[in-house]
Amino acid sequence: MPQKALPYLLLLPATLFLLVFFVYPFLQIAILAFSGPEGFTLKPFLTMATHWKFQTTLSNTILLTAIIVPIQLVLALSMASIVAKLKTGRNTILYIFTIPLGLSDLAAGIIWLAIFEQSGFLNSMLVGLGLTERPMLFLGYQNLWMIFVAVILAEVWRATAIVMVILVSGMGLIPKEYYEAAEVFGAGPWKRFTKVTLPMLRPSLQTALILRTIAAFEVFAVVVALGGTTLPVLMGETFNWQFALSDRNVAAAYALVILVISIASTLFFLRVLRTPKGATI
Amino acid sequence: MAEIQIKNVGKSFGLFTALHSIDLTIADQEFMVLLGASGCGKTTLLRIIAGLETPGQGEVWIGGRRVDKLPPRERGIAMVFQNYAVFPHLTVFENIAFGLRMKKLPQPEIDRRVTRTAELMHIEQLLKRYSGQLSGGQRQRVAVARALAMEPDVILMDEPLSNLDALLRLEMRAELKGVLAASKTTTIYVTHDQVEAMSLADRIAVMNGGKIVQAATPVEVYRNPAARFVGSFIGNPPMNFIPATKVGEGKWQVAGLTMDGPKTGQDRLEFAIRPEDLTITPGGLKATARVVEPLGAHTLVTCEVAGAPFRAVLESDLRVSPGDDLSLVPKADRVRWFDPETAMAV
């Protein structure tokens, strides 16, 4: 029945497409980052690295990621645990928790802008409760750290759902007999969580962390919505160099930086969270 | 006429050889059972006949036509799958009618055939239901009805009863036997259950390690196993085997007892006797009873003969206790001998 060529034919469009629109452009980025008028050169990287904004851009992005991802992990674990325990109303709560999945990061940025901006809801609440007299300028360039907090809140709010979904399906795979056995052998709820749930969630945790960390390095629209150009991040600077400063080579260099830290973190999680052969469900 | 001929069929999956040169002829309207343990190749052989796998070598002929290069739909076969493969998105009626619609039969003919086979399988009241609303047994009947409605030359069945519970299996076995006999279709039935094989088959092909070890009627396979494997696989409890040494021309020493046996040049043979072919009579094999299981219809006594386990099926009112010494005499015409090296019958 099966013809030999059929699977290859079916795969052909996807393979061709990815080769043309994925592999090829990435090769181009790599080449661009190392080229100048005379050919191979490290100039783009030098320009990038010596630019006054570079240090802050890099540290901002990494700092943001380092704060956002762990918060999201803890929050997602809590949400997933709640969902796992729910009986009545589980579907509704689940839908509510996953609403942010459908939202663009730009929309999330705008939503939290409504809260944090000078005439926004946070100020209204603070003044209304009598905690402050005048509305505070949260998102001004003097309060860089405030913008930081706003971005963190917006990103945590928006993107935790993705982690939660991955964890919920991972949790669903853990047969409840394991919990029952642990209980019979004397483990309380916290111990069951740390000794049964977390270890069995390793593959899901690994996937979720890899995906989320890479996405966190790409943070862009939220930052622009909340802080404009006050808070430089890698993706934003890439955009900047491509258009405002019209230097495509430096933009490509920035792109490669994002790429490198993405790969590095992927490898890190692959190593740290790998499950020994045979130790899976 | 739907005679099936399998000539020199072989199949490998990578480095694993599933079938080694199978030769088998199945007569028209014969009920042939392919019997063996998991991995023996019986399902692979069935799927090659169906056209769901291509043989690495060899030919398959159905009704005088060579079919091994044809797709399943051109072979005149119908198949019942182990997990039934009832289409979930269609009603029972549409499931049974599926193949008939593909043949573009007129609607009155489709209605006639569907109702007829549904009545045959006792599911006429389920015709409007979907498979999700049916039990396993009902789904299995739908699968059989769907195959029968095609009025094929050959029906292929891949362990259709193995997912049913024991009681249902018993009922369905009897039903299937009646229905298939009445349909006058050549049937190839795959199973690992030797009771099913014995009950349903005109002939059984016992398979092991990708080869057909013996193909014969149930009684023949039971009474005259061609290989040690057949003797130990068929029959519950299985055949007993005791090493035998030659003490004279045609005379063999079996666990301390001298008995008549084949005249052959070898020094060693294996003596075999079925547990139910033994009686408690003086002058037989010396056995010490170890485990006594009163099973109602008879008593199964597991003994020790010459230091090895030995089973005997004895009358239910016999009083035996663990530790008793018994003398077991085998029925002379039921004794079998096997070559210890080739494992074949002598």
Added chain:
Amino acid sequence: MSVAVATDVPRPVAEINAAGKFVFIAGTVLLCAWVLVPIYLLVVNTLSSPQEVSAFPKTGIPSFDFGSLQFFLNFSGVARALWNSVLVAVLTMVLSIGIGAPAGYALSRFDFRGKATFRMLVLMTRAFPLPLLALPLAVMFIRVGLDDTAIGLALVHTTLAVPFAVLITFSIFAGIPIELEEAAWTLGCNRLQAFQKVVLPLVLPGITASAVFAFTISWNEVFAASVLTVENRTLTAFLLQSLSVSPMHLKFAGGAALVLPALIFIFAVRKYLFAMWGIASR
């Protein structure tokens, strides 16, 4: 010997006591509020008049004034931007399913040389910051005349969506036992007919869900849209470019326009969300 009484009901193994229950419920309510309140606030702003949006302090209650919405819809370029977003998203949807579904089917049914390599390729795309592709593709598109076109952006979005489409359709097809197709083959179908009559009806809901997912990915995408569209902006590009200069009520109405379709879509496919994300993550 104790006698079992009719009123003896087996207690569940892990019964939470009252205090634990309170924490549980409080936590759930808090988290729900955490998710819902910001969206509610956006709705409030959208349904307020432009003056109210810039006014202070905010009351938190919408006045159901459609002034902001009207302003937004009538603002120059918005209608076109909306249309462009829809166009690009639909193209992405069609392309990603058209390319991804056959690959998902092939992966689920066949064992062939290069299967592992292909899977590697698909997985690798998830590890890369895909929107960056827009940079070199912008140049490439200029050369072939695809720059600033819906189809050009759709091609980039499809690159984003195809890995998901492949993995999701793979798991959907893998959920259909091959015996169903084999049964159809023995009942007179060739491969294509078996696919149309047996597989398609069963996978249609799942494929639709992943199509909607592709639509949402495209609708929400910001970076590539901003890079690749100039005259024919999509909504996201439009809003991003005008963020620094547009009035507040425009931003919020625009945000609502971004949010609403996505909310509807996710509601429509919520049954498949877990199948999609959970399995696509493997």
